[in-house]
Amino acid sequence: MSAVPESKLSTRCCIVGGGPAGMMLGLLLARAGVPVTVLEKHGDFLRDFRGDTVHPSTLQILDEIGLLAKFEQLPQHKVQHLSGIVGGREQQVIDFRGLKPFDYLALVPQWDFLELLASEGRRYPHFDLRMRHAATGLIGENGRTLGIRAEAGGRTYELRADLVVACDGRHSTLREAAGMQAREFGAPMDALWFRMPREGSDPEDTFGIVDRGHMMVLLNRTDYWQAAYLVPKGGDQALRAKPIARLQDSIAQLAAFLTDRTATLKSWDQVKTLEVRVDRLERWYRPGMLLIGDAAHAMSPIGGVGINLAIQDAVAAANALTPALLAGHPVDAVPLRAIQRRRLAPTRWTQAVQLQIQRRVISPALSKSGRSPRVPRLLRWLLRYHVVRNIPARIFGYGFRREHVKLPAAKI
Ligand SMILES: Cc1cc2nc3c(=O)[nH]c(=O)nc-3n(C[C@H](O)[C@H](O)[C@H](O)COP(=O)(O)OP(=O)(O)OC[C@H]3O[C@@H](n4cnc5c(N)ncnc54)[C@H](O)[C@@H]3O)c2cc1C
Incomplete structure (x- = not known):
């Protein structure tokens, strides 16, 4: 795993960050036969995790790559509906029952989930996961990213790649190194x-x-x-x-x-x-480099969708990038632009829903009025209906655009 680094290395695709986005992208590329190196700065996945909601959209991806049976062996709690207790009164708000093909969300510790992706990745010869390796900067020439600089065990080295994918989360080092700034939407x-x-x-x-x-x-x-x-805040x-x-x-x-x-x-x-933060980059790529997951768009915890959006980004990226990466030539702007175009709208809509909930529910709920809050009567009446409670379940559970794994696994 964490071998002493040589001073100069190369790979086809370098992924920085072993969170949900990076691990899923690494697995999908290696599974399709692309040489990939994933760098994770921590020594294990027991980091300051943030949430463990595995929504139906992710269950579907796990099913498509044949990992669902192993996933089901992880310790988990299956949730079919979510309730709020508002001013002492219980109100069901989200109901997954009746949704297809999965009618529940699974609460699974994020470290178990990431470890599952890592162990599946290790089955493929092209999967190189380097724990305790931190990216510190970018190598570039004439505006094109050619690789990264990294540090491990007190030594620094360079890793060159046809494509660098930043999956290093909301405080992305690579985003900063590229001088890219996200638009902040604020969180209360x-x-x-x-x-x-x-x-x-x-x-x-x-x-x-x-x-x-x-x-x-x-x-x-x-x-x-x-x-x-x-x-x-x-x-x-x-x-x-x-x-x-x-x-x-x-x-x-x-x-x-x-x-x-x-x-x-x-x-x-x-x-x-x-820290809760909601932001989004205007542009998720530049020559030789792509950003996905929280590195491109930090999600609010509302609806527990961040992990799942990161995974959907990874699937869309793997589908678009694999042909060029397998062919072994530098990835031009066309697939990178296509990935952003595909994932921007669902991200924007999901964040818009989260911002509305922050504004209309969270801010008033945290205000110091001291009064007991109440769910408006009309909403209470509407939420009696299962089909109404299915709407937020659909939005958060499956997202605004579903991705599917389009590439078969390479023979191993
Ligand atoms: C309070 C809170 C609660 C949340 N709850 C939920 C929830 O219940 N469900 C949900 O779906 N989402 C939740 N989210 C959102 C979710 O955590 C993120 O959207 C999701 O983790 C994004 O995945 P990612 O892979 O893009 O980034 P991350 O999960 O942040 O992973 C980034 C990885 O990159 C590594 N890394 C960073 N810098 C470097 C570097 N320089 N070199 C190498 N590695 C590096 C990090 O160690 C990390 O492992 C929550 C967020 C917050 C703030």
Whole structure:
């Protein structure tokens, strides 16, 4: 895996970042017979993960590449509907039942999911995954990217490639090195991320709770709850200056069934702050380089779609890039432009939905009015109908444009 780097290397396609976008693209290219090197700066996938929602669109891709059976062996919790508890009143809002071919979303720890993609990739001779290798910059000539500079174990080296794909997330090093700037759309919140023990008598659902200026999402991870407690943007420092009891009280107020367990949160060290950000690049490529996933468009956690959009980008990219990469000549702008054109609209529409929810639901919910919020009566009435609850399930579960794997696996 992490061999001592030679000072100069080359590959057909260099992917920077072993998150959902990078691992799926690496796997699909190697599976189609393209020599690919994936660099991941961490030594494992147990990073500061962000979410573990594997939506139907991703399940479908896993099925298409024959990985679904292995995926189903991972520890997971299948969710068919999502509820909100608003001002003490439960309201089902998203319902996957009746959707085809998958009528649920799977909650799977992201590290297990990424490890599955990595181990599948390792079956292919052209798949070279380098853990603890960090890209530090780009090599270019006359405006064309020719490769990257990287660092591993205190040594630096160059890796040349016909194409570099930046999958290095919202704080993309390569995006910065290329001087590309994303347009920021803003987010009213950040998330405090921590665990609470889960007991047999707890609710089965994964749900969000909103009350009197506080909001928390609880993800059922079978033996514990993964909690995302939302705070107004930048508000975590003020909260952290207070005793942890302040957060314990707020958790108990939102979810009374957790009252006897809030003391397991003993210090702020157990609570991570995850920055929420929504942005998008105007242009996702330049000669010799493509950006996908959060590196091209950071997604809000709303709807838990970021992983799935990153995967859809990877599938679209693999479909468009494989012929040129297999032919072994530098990739020109045509397929790169086609990838952006294909993925821009679904990204833009998904972000538009997220921004509306941020504006109309999250901002008011986090305001300090102290009043108990209520779901408007008309909406409550509409949400009684299963077909209405299917609409957000379709948008978040399958996305605005479905990608399919078009390339067969090379023989191994
Ligand atoms: C609070 C929060 C909660 C979220 N919850 C969910 C959720 O429940 N479901 C969901 O679908 N989405 C969620 N998201 C969004 C989701 O995390 C992202 O959209 C998704 O991870 C994007 O995948 P990616 O592969 O593009 O980037 P990332 O997942 O960010 O992966 C980038 C990878 O690149 C590596 N890397 C970075 N720099 C370098 C470098 N220089 N060299 C080598 N490697 C590098 C990183 O270590 C990382 O592994 C959430 C986001 C936030 C902020």
